[in-house]
Amino acid sequence: MNKSDGMNYAPQGKSNAVVSHGEFPFAALGLDHGHIYGMCNGLMEAGATLAAVYDSDPEKVKQFTARYPGVKVASSEEEILQNPDIKLVASACIPVDRCDLGLRVLDHGKHYFADKPAFTRLDQLDKARKKTAETGLKWAIYYSERLHVESAIFAGELIKSGAIGRVVQVIGTGPHRANVNSRPAWFFDPAYYGGILCDIGSHQIEQFLYYVGAKDAKVLHSKVANYHFKQYPKFEDFGDATLVADNGATFYFRVDWFTPDGLGAWGDGRVMILGTDGYIEVRKYIDIARDKSSDHVYLVDHEGEKYFNPSGQVGFPFFGQLILDCLNGTENAMTQEHAFKAAELSIKAQQQALRIETPND
Numbered sequence: 190m191n192k193s194d195g196m197n198y199a200p201q202g203k204s205n206a207v208v209s210h211g212e213f214p215f216a217a218l219g220l221d222h223g224h225i226y227g228m229c230n231g232l233m234e235a236g237a238t239l240a241a242v243y244d245s246d247p248e249k250v251k252q253f254t255a256r257y258p259g260v261k262v263a264s265s266e267e268e269i270l271q272n273p274d275i276k277l278v279a280s281a282c283i284p285v286d287r288c289d290l291g292l293r294v295l296d297h298g299k300h301y302f303a304d305k306p307a308f309t310r311l312d313q314l315d316k317a318r319k320k321t322a323e324t325g326l327k328w329a330i331y332y333s334e335r336l337h338v339e340s341a342i343f344a345g346e347l348i349k350s351g352a353i354g355r356v357v358q359v360i361g362t363g364p365h366r367a368n369v370n371s372r373p374a375w376f377f378d379p380a381y382y383g384g385i386l387c388d389i390g391s392h393q394i395e396q397f398l399y400y401v402g403a404k405d406a407k408v409l410h411s412k413v414a415n416y417h418f419k420q421y422p423k424f425e426d427f428g429d430a431t432l433v434a435d436n437g438a439t440f441y442f443r444v445d446w447f448t449p450d451g452l453g454a455w456g457d458g459r460v461m462i463l464g465t466d467g468y469i470e471v472r473k474y475i476d477i478a479r480d481k482s483s484d485h486v487y488l489v490d491h492e493g494e495k496y497f498n499p500s501g502q503v504g505f506p507f508f509g510q511l512i513l514d515c516l517n518g519t520e521n522a523m524t525q526e527h528a529f530k531a532a533e534l535s536i537k538a539q540q541q542a543l544r545i546e547t548p549n550d
Contacts, residue, residue, distance in 0.1 A: 195455035197223035206236030219282025231508035288313035309383035334392035340484035353464025366448035393442035395531035403434035414545035
């Protein structure tokens with residue numbers, strides 16, 4: 190687990206198998222983003238069996254097989270899609286290509302688990318909605334900044350227990366370290382990654398919908414800019430947005446690529462959750478200048494001030510729930526509409542964003 194590099198940050202947790210070995214074989218198809226390692230870790234810890242891998246780049250496959258020795262290297266995408274034993278395909282291919290791959294996966298009778306952003310355009314999302322309705326198969330999305338962070342999961346449990354009453358407002362920050370020298374060319378072109386609000390903003394919007402219990406929301410305002418990385422004129426290194434949910438809760442979030450080298454993590458991701466009877470602050474990856482470990486949760490209610498560190502205690506239940514949802518046709522991990530709604534709102538925030546013009550633009 191590389192805590193300094195967000196692209197290759199791959200959390201590991203305790204094994205908590207919900208199926209026996211061989212009961213839920215899956216394949217990795219498309220290794221363009223390092224999130225594929227977190228996706229595979231989560232599935233394997235929940236009992237899934239990594240049956241095969243394919244990518245057109247032999248070097249990426251070499252790195253993958255070094256991490257997961259013994260996995261079979263497929264000769265083509267088609268070999269994986271035609272394999273009747275594989276139940277799910279996980280992919281972190283280039284974002285613009287994730288939808289078309291997902292359509293092919295579902296057409297071959299398999300569930301699909303895509304890295305975020307799963308879509309870069311609304312027409313892609315429309316196709317995915319139609320395909321899932323047609324096939325009844327899952328199109329899961331790896332919103333890792335909630336699903337693969339124990340403090341974020343624990344905050345959800347506190348909210349469900351009524352610890353802060355009704356949630357009325359959320360503030361989210363998602364700073365990231367750019368590491369521009371190790372990024373592929375597509376990383377700097379929104380035509381390939383969808384733009385900053387579509388990409389890393391999708392984490393923020395998903396957690397907002399979840400924490401406030403909303404089914405829909407409206408994007409009120411959004412902005413993007415390229416303040417610093419002028420050598421990449423199409424790149425967006427800053428974005429923010431304001432939303433209001435269908436239940437009246439409001440949300441402001443900011444995402445950026447300005448994490449300084451002095452921080453002991455790839456980003457100081459935080460969320461502030463305001464309720465009618467208290468508030469929660471989650472410091473996901475670090476408590477700056479105090480504690481370099483992850484998962485710091487602060488709660489203030491009518492009884493006083495409380496601190497929790499749920500690291501190693503909560504686990505990552507999403508992955509086991511997803512496996513069982515695929516096998517049983519349930520929706521306990523995440524409803525299909527919730528996954529798609531977060532993607533939809535992220536794209537809308539991106540589409541209507543004001544581009545701030547800065548010096549040298």
